[in-house]
Amino acid sequence: MTDTGARDVQRTVSGSPPERASLPLTRLRNHLLKGHRGRIVGATTQAARHARWCDLPAELAPALAAALRASGRERLYSHQSQAWELARTPRHLVVATPTASGKTLCYNLPVLDAVLSRGHKALYLFPTKALAQDQAAELMALSRAIQAAGGPGVKAFTFDGDTPGDARKAVRTRGDIVLSNPDMLHQAILPHHTKWAQFFEGLAYVVVDELHTYRGVFGSHVANVFRRLRRVCRFYGVQPTFLFTSATIANPAELAERLCGEPVVALTESGAPQGERHLLLWNPPVINPDLGIRASARSQTTRIARAATTLGLKSIIFARSRLMVEVITKYLKDVFDRDPRKPARVLAYRGGYLPSERRRAEQTMRDGAVDLVVSTSALELGVDIGALDVAILNGYPGTIAATWQRLGRAGRRLKPSLGVMVATSDALDQYMMRHPEFFFGASPEQARIHPDQLLILMEHVRCAAFELPFHDGESFGAEDLGEMLGYLRDEGVLQHQGGRWFWIADSYPANAVSLRSVAEGNFVVIETTEGAQRVIAEVDYSSAPGTLYEGAIYMIQSQPYQVERLDWIGRKAFVTRTRADYYTDAIDYTRLKILARFEGRALGQGATAQGEVHLVRRYPGYKKIRYYSHDNVGYGHIDLPDQEMHTTAVWWQIAPQALDRALPDRQQAIDGFLGAAYALHHIAALRAMAEIQDLGRSVGDAQGTWFAVVGNAGRGQLRGPDHQPLEPSAEPRFEPTLFLYDNYPGGVGLSAPLFDDAALLVRDALDLVTHCGCRSGCPACVGPVLQSDETLAVTPRAAAQRVLALLDAVTQPRAWESAADRSDVLSAG
Numbered sequence: 052m053t054d055t056g057a058r059d060v061q062r063t064v065s066g067s068p069p070e071r072a073s074l075p076l077t078r079l080r081n082h083l084l085k086g087h088r089g090r091i092v093g094a095t096t097q098a099a100r101h102a103r104w105c106d107l108p109a110e111l112a113p114a115l116a117a118a119l120r121a122s123g124r125e126r127l128y129s130h131q132s133q134a135w136e137l138a139r140t141p142r143h144l145v146v147a148t149p150t151a152s153g154k155t156l157c158y159n160l161p162v163l164d165a166v167l168s169r170g171h172k173a174l175y176l177f178p179t180k181a182l183a184q185d186q187a188a189e190l191m192a193l194s195r196a197i198q199a200a201g202g203p204g205v206k207a208f209t210f211d212g213d214t215p216g217d218a219r220k221a222v223r224t225r226g227d228i229v230l231s232n233p234d235m236l237h238q239a240i241l242p243h244h245t246k247w248a249q250f251f252e253g254l255a256y257v258v259v260d261e262l263h264t265y266r267g268v269f270g271s272h273v274a275n276v277f278r279r280l281r282r283v284c285r286f287y288g289v290q291p292t293f294l295f296t297s298a299t300i301a302n303p304a305e306l307a308e309r310l311c312g313e314p315v316v317a318l319t320e321s322g323a324p325q326g327e328r329h330l331l332l333w334n335p336p337v338i339n340p341d342l343g344i345r346a347s348a349r350s351q352t353t354r355i356a357r358a359a360t361t362l363g364l365k366s367i368i369f370a371r372s373r374l375m376v377e378v379i380t381k382y383l384k385d386v387f388d389r390d391p392r393k394p395a396r397v398l399a400y401r402g403g404y405l406p407s408e409r410r411r412a413e414q415t416m417r418d419g420a421v422d423l424v425v426s427t428s429a430l431e432l433g434v435d436i437g438a439l440d441v442a443i444l445n446g447y448p449g450t451i452a453a454t455w456q457r458l459g460r461a462g463r464r465l466k467p468s469l470g471v472m473v474a475t476s477d478a479l480d481q482y483m484m485r486h487p488e489f490f491f492g493a494s495p496e497q498a499r500i501h502p503d504q505l506l507i508l509m510e511h512v513r514c515a516a517f518e519l520p521f522h523d524g525e526s527f528g529a530e531d532l533g534e535m536l537g538y539l540r541d542e543g544v545l546q547h548q549g550g551r552w553f554w555i556a557d558s559y560p561a562n563a564v565s566l567r568s569v570a571e572g573n574f575v576v577i578e579t580t581e582g583a584q585r586v587i588a589e590v591d592y593s594s595a596p597g598t599l600y601e602g603a604i605y606m607i608q609s610q611p612y613q614v615e616r617l618d619w620i621g622r623k624a625f626v627t628r629t630r631a632d633y634y635t636d637a638i639d640y641t642r643l644k645i646l647a648r649f650e651g652r653a654l655g656q657g658a659t660a661q662g663e664v665h666l667v668r669r670y671p672g673y674k675k676i677r678y679y680s681h682d683n684v685g686y687g688h689i690d691l692p693d694q695e696m697h698t699t700a701v702w703w704q705i706a707p708q709a710l711d712r713a714l715p716d717r718q719q720a721i722d723g724f725l726g727a728a729y730a731l732h733h734i735a736a737l738r739a740m741a742e743i744q745d746l747g748r749s750v751g752d753a754q755g756t757w758f759a760v761v762g763n764a765g766r767g768q769l770r771g772p773d774h775q776p777l778e779p780s781a782e783p784r785f786e787p788t789l790f791l792y793d794n795y796p797g798g799v800g801l802s803a804p805l806f807d808d809a810a811l812l813v814r815d816a817l818d819l820v821t822h823c824g825c826r827s828g829c830p831a832c833v834g835p836v837l838q839s840d841e842t843l844a845v846t847p848r849a850a851a852q853r854v855l856a857l858l859d860a861v862t863q864p865r866a867w868e869s870a871a872d873r874s875d876v877l878s879a880g
Contacts, residue, residue, distance in 0.1 A: 093487025114202025
């Protein structure tokens with residue numbers, strides 16, 4: 052860290068009085084700042100904030116007002132009072148205030164008043180079952196308080212996949228408030244709306260919690276589900292008011308409007324109090340200057356967590372993958388849970404655990420019975436997990452909004468808190484470490500959706516036609532509905548009669564549409580140790596190839612199980628307990644072929660274009676990695692079907708003659724394209740305000756006849772269509788293409804803005820590579836480099852610089868050497 056950076060850190064930290072924090076928290080913060088100053092590249096403090104209060108509204112139902120006072124709520128925060136006034140107007144509303152600012156009461160207050168005073172009903176939608184269960188418990192507590200105050204009480208029921216069949220009728224007919232999720236609304240409520248007629252006729256409010264999660268492909272689907280919901284509501288003569296809540300994002304009103312199709316008012320000023328918050332940006336030290344390798348974020352994360360737990364503080368660690376959650380949990384359990392006779396102090400929480408185990412874990416956290424929680428983004432949302440002191444992020448989550456949301460999980464009960472973001476060696480993490488002012492000063496990202504993406508829209512037109520006949524002249528989205536209905540008539544599923552379009556097929560279209568745009572059918576994990584069979588976990592379809600192959604080590608609460616057999620057709624994985632001292636990591640290869648080119652333009656001495664591509668992903672094998680040392684101790688073979696997908700992409704190519712002059716050696720050219728792809732991938736995720744996993748990258752040729760391995764498994768190695776190694780000389784047509792693609796079937800609209808900003812992305816990527824402090828290339832610029840030989844004529848980093856410079860319109864104002872160059876590249880694909 053530079054001297055200037057050190058002065059900045061000292062100045063920002065010294066601005067908040069340490070005496071406000073608890074003694075153990077202050078000791079931890081001082082220990083990190085003084086004992087590891089070289090690793091702290093940025094720090095800031097958010098001062099404690101006093102509440103702004105308003106009186107309880109005089110119009111509140113008397114029993115509700117009495118119940119609030121009995122629970123100690125004599126007044127409202129200012130934003131809660133504003134939400135009450137707007138919701139009664141009624142106006143569609145989004146409350147986008149920080150974590151733990153009391154957003155729940157912003158919708159519970161008008162809803163409960165409407166239920167008690169006017170007999171109205173409400174539908175609550177949450178992105179996860181855990182959130183619905185959490186809110187149901189809070190509503191039932193309020194209902195009991197209302198009854199104690201002489202009111203009739205409120206019937207609030209959850210309706211999800213775990214609701215027993217015999218209870219579903221009672222939910223439909225007796226529920227005042229139904230708590231569900233978009234998937235159930237899509238597949239179980241709207242297609243059977245006639246059974247819900249009584250509920251729909253009284254529906255006054257639709258509450259949508261955690262709005263910021265409805266982005267990308269999921270949000271695009273949900274926007275269409277809401278189009279169907281509003282259509283069904285019009286049929287029953289009601290127009291419900293939408294009440295949204297969100298973490299702090301840059302465009303809450305815009306996102307809410309795109310989801311519900313109506314103008315929405317945004318409340319973004321919080322009146323809630325907040326405890327003092329400290330944030331540190333921690334960059335692990337460099338341990339191999341030649342390769343630019345830093346100490347692992349995992350080791351630094353566990354070190355900070357051990358220090359916090361030793362001081363008696365309660366902490367949560369957020370990791371970016373399920374595998375990393377289990378590995379970190381194992382390391383911490385080896386320290387704090389060595390005695391099986393004592394209650395566990397470390398707990399893992401992630402998707403894939405059985406619902407009963409997740410509910411038990413949530414209750415354990417609320418009770419304060421554990422000291423350390425290790426989680427994926429599953430606990431990023433507003434589930435009550437009790438009072439925590441420290442939040443540690445193992446790697447940058449991908450967006451600033453998600454970062455603040457996770458850091459906000461500590462100090463939720465007005466306590467002072469400490470957040471530490473530990474960087475990995477990834478380019479995006481290192482960009483944040485080199486530019487802490489970007490993180491501290493940046494506005495949260497804008498959430499993007501594309502509800503009129505044709506494949507998504509068509510699926511929901513099918514579902515809507517099943518629910519209610521379409522009328523001639525009716526609209527549904529921005530595309531030509533008449534053309535789509537005519538297509539469905541030609542398919543034999545609709546009939547046009549008397550100005551209306553009727554569904555005539557036997558199929559049930561909602562069952563075939565997943566809101567996450569992945570194949571149907573989760574895998575169940577079945578333990579067969581000692582002959583007994585019991586289901587211990589579930590894994591979604593898209594994750595299964597990389598986690599449940601035969602020979603894989605699958606971990607639950609750090610307990611390793613080995614996959615003995617995988618029934619791909621039956622969606623079952625059979626595992627047994629093991630004491631293996633290693634974990635496994637799958638290797639995957641991706642090959643793309645251009646199907647259609649929508650538009651393109653010249654760029655430097657090359658060209659860029661966007662269009663539709665066909666993607667094939669193969670998992671040929673896996674690595675065995677020993678705990679602690681992380682040595683590679685072996686390989687295994689994976690025999691699974693290829694995963695195929697149609698999606699959209701943006702790609703870059705260089706005129707062949709220009710590439711030959713800059714990098715005459717083919718291996719150098721491949722290394723250059725791989726390094727450029729790595730840099731562009733991370734810059735694109737930052738500029739598109741997307742998470743890194745929303746985009747994929749690949750290097751190959753436009754026809755898919757060869758591709759280069761992306762990643763550290765044989766970096767730079769060419770492979771053919773059969774995924775077998777290919778010598779460069781075996782491919783006569785050498786025109787490398789660099790792809791960035793939407794990592795969702797059909798695409799979700801990311802490639803179009805990337806194409807628009809293609810020149811800016813190239814310039815930023817060139818700046819990233821040029822100003823990196825490594826010698827030959829490293830994970831902070833061009834990705835992992837397997838050797839650091841400065842005697843090479845062209846290092847991977849230098850090769851990537853040459854490729855990006857050829858594509859940069861500023862450094863290469865002379866776009867083409869000849870007209871032939873231009874026509875060759877622009878006609879590719």
